[in-house]
Amino acid sequence: MRMKKLVSLLALVAVLALGVAGTSAQDPVELSLWYHGAGNDAERSVLVSIIEDFNASQSDYVVTLEEFPQESYNESVTAAGLSGDLPDIIDVDGPVMPNWAWSGFLQPLEIDETLLENYLPGALGYWNGDLYSVGLWDAAKAIFARQSVLEANGIRIPTLDEPWTLEEFDAALVTLQETGEYDFAFDPGMAWTGEWYPYAFSPFLQSFGGDLIDRETYMGAEGVLNGEEAIAFGEWWQSLYDRDLAPGTSQDGADRETGFIDGRYAIQWNGNWAALGALDAFGDDMLFLPAPDFGSGSVIGAASWQFGVAATSENPEGANAFIEFALQDQYLADFSVATGLIPATTTAANLTENYAEGGPLSVFFQLSAEQGLIRPPTPGYVVMALEFEKAMADIANGADVIDSLDAAVDAIEDDIEANSGYGF
């Protein structure tokens, strides 16, 4: 009696186990993907269509999507990294990637590099010689202006080959401010706190000849972020606010969005994602101009959101397969159409109306290809970004330029030291 029970129990267990084994052999492996686009329908629909296509294209893997709002995405990933429950595929902001790679969140990609030959350099995330992430697009910034406004004030329209110089740009701002028609001549976008500051303003610093860190060693910022060039930049930066040429840190987000379109700001420093709205408002009058050359060439920030594979993923082959699949020109073009971002390849650009040669936004593709400079690819960038943001805000608010830059240098170097050089 008892024996019988035991046997039947064993049999049941065996059946169950077989059943489980049987189903797992047939069922595709689930790959989780985290994305920063919660609340952004346009991006979601393109990404969902890529995932659906991928899931239909093969039977080994099924990708499932989890979306997070961009505002707090990095915190969510850090918390997950701390507690060891990262997904298989992570969406990562280009400049943050080295930090996550160094922290052991990411593993190097293993995808066919021939697929990447045609790529904008800013869309490829290299650190320590390995490719860790790759993006389907890049973003670029330009000076937004209206042809009629510049012409009416006798201001030369700059070109990619001959951008404004510091003197020209500054004089243009003064002229525009003196018309009295604008609240401010120039809107650099101080309302967008956070990583926008280093993304948008460190290129000015670099164009002056300074930088966030010594890119030879990645060990120090002394003489680079607080050298003569950087101090010159800081003083000019402060003068923008002293002379009321630009709205300061208290600008609210709404003014940032509507100020240029409503004609309250004469020119604006903005990204290509805002270009479609400006084109709608001003049509042919709208100009997208290259950044001024403050002495060391025009520079804009490169690298946007990219995909990487989590170090803890149990199925890196699948994760890599998905990323490879997503790199098709058609998807790059779809994303660009949906979001206004720059497709990462020329072939994809030609599939879109805006970025195809002669298209209204094709200037951004050139800007990105010719002037794009990635933010320092080091794990320490996260702290650099915060310190630079603080320095820019403080200087704009009247703090001593040299002291502010010195403080940023000290904090950055302390951080590098505390992290034993971040592996450099």
Place this chain on the structure above:
Amino acid sequence: MTAKTITDEQRQRNEKLDIIGRYALLIVVALIFVLPILFMIMSSFKPDDQLLRDTSSLRAFLPVGDLSLDNYDGAFDRVPLGRFIFNSVFVTLTTLGLSLIFNSMAGFAFAVLKWRGRNIILTIVIATFIIPFETIAIPLLLIVNQLPWIGLNGFEVGWLNSYHVQIIPWIADSLSIFLFYQYFRDLPYELVEAAKIDGAGFFRIYSRVFMPISGPVIATVAILKFLAMWNQFLWPLLVVRTEELRPVMLGVDYFFQLNVAWGEVMAYLSTITIPVLIFYLVLQRAFIESVASTGIKG
């Protein structure tokens, strides 16, 4: 005779003026409190461009211009609001219920019962009231990640991405314990003596004698706890991974894309504030009638 009627009339007039003056003052002060909230609600019905234009004039507080429910449509499309509200209500009310039981029991133990270690433990409890949550969030995350749980999937380690991780750490809280302690301490001890003579045990005294006459402190703790739980942000951000488990405050970030849809933000903020207002209105009588009795006897 005449003189007296005049003074009567004058006095009546003065009284009227006095009353008008009092109301005028009450109304002016009320405006200060209500205008920012009115701005939020009115803005939620306006298209973005009008909303932003109106902020430069008093029109911001008025239901004027192009009014519609479009922002609410947009906000509900962007965020799975029903789900988020359910999560917040579930987490908030569960925590609240457990919190009232656990903390009142502890308050009773500290206030009424004599046991060794009582004073030293009470002192520690009160001291922990000082610790701001932001400063212990990361160690707490690491702790809950190591805790065992037996759930539908059997035994597992780690509490992340669940309802219970949003609930259990918040049940006990030192302020609630302290409020219960103060209230119970000042209830007449004869209540205990009388119940003892009737043969009641201490737990019975707590549940049948003390709790039924503790409406005011229960209401106070309930409102404080409800507000704290409903407004949770940092903790769910750290411990919740999937959208199905997110509470309402995490939804606010959904709106801060590069181009913020301010009208939708206002619609969302108005929507998530309403349940709290309702909860307050339900409890306010009991609450106001004596936050007091906990307060004055401090």
Place this chain on the structure above:
Amino acid sequence: MTMVQQKPENTVSNGLTLQQKEEITGWLMALPAMLLLFTFLLLPFLGAFAMSFTNQRLVSPNPTEFVGTSNFVDLLSLRIFTLEPVRDETTGEVVRDEDGNIEYPRLRTFTRNNPEYPQLDGMQEWRSWQTGETRTVLLATDVLFWTALVNTVIFVVVVAPLQGGIALLLALLINQKLMGVNIFRMIYFMPVVVSMVVVSLLWRFIYDGQNGLLNSVLSFVTFGLFEPVDWLGNPETAMGALIVMSVWQGVGFHMVIWLAGMQTIPQSLYEAASIDGAGAWQKFRFVTMPGLRNTGILILIVITMQAFSLYTQVQVMTRGGPVDATQSLVYQAVIRGFEQQNIAGGSAISVILFVIVLIISIIQRYLTRERSA
């Protein structure tokens, strides 16, 4: 003998004395909440405390090491340094700029890579003052921490009496016997139920320097005489703006506590005072105020605790600026711990905050206990 006699009375069926039973029940009833508090509050705090003596990073492949008190030393180090004026090399006279101010050598020539002053390396000026021809500088290794500390203390010192006082005035206003006064009571309480995040977002519109609501209202009230102020963008006004908003948000709660306190003062005391010929002020001074003493203590303690954890407003509205005018201790603890991934440094700030508030509450308890005894 007596013991034996008492025993049957006090013994309960399971053989324990009533005293033992009370002991056990006390422990059992306190235990669930104590276990939870220990696990989810005390333990993580002890974790933070331990971390503050290490070089723990939020995420890092490097091993964690014990570093003793160096995090605290970095935060707290202060040093006095005297600057001699620049003198003309030939005449030896003090050099002055065109406004007649004495010129000093730049501090960074001493504090940055100067082998003659190794003890000053990495320090920055926190405060300075002039005595005679020399300038005395108070240097700190972590100026930001000291700024945050001072700001937090200012916030607490202003907000606690202000919020408590306004709440008392509102309570007096609401405590009148007028029709519909309950509606006003509800309105005054309304901001309390709105989350601080929401409030901060709303008030950014109100404080906007270009077309903000506050400027519009002030300009309307003064018939256009008022010059618009950039409330959050000006270091002079930013902290004040945060204080006003915080008081606005929280004052309703404390009003209700005052109110409840007032309603427990026996009506007979006021009647007796009337018979003695007391006026409204005297009634307030000699009946209401003494009756509200304990309420006042509770309110002050609660506001003080809340004010010390100033964070959300700063995070949403100013991010510590302009020029550090609104830095706070908790904000710095969060910035360092989370964003800069320096969890050890952030924890050290938390520990210091804890010690400060603990000392204050001990003093508060001591003072109040003595008087009521």
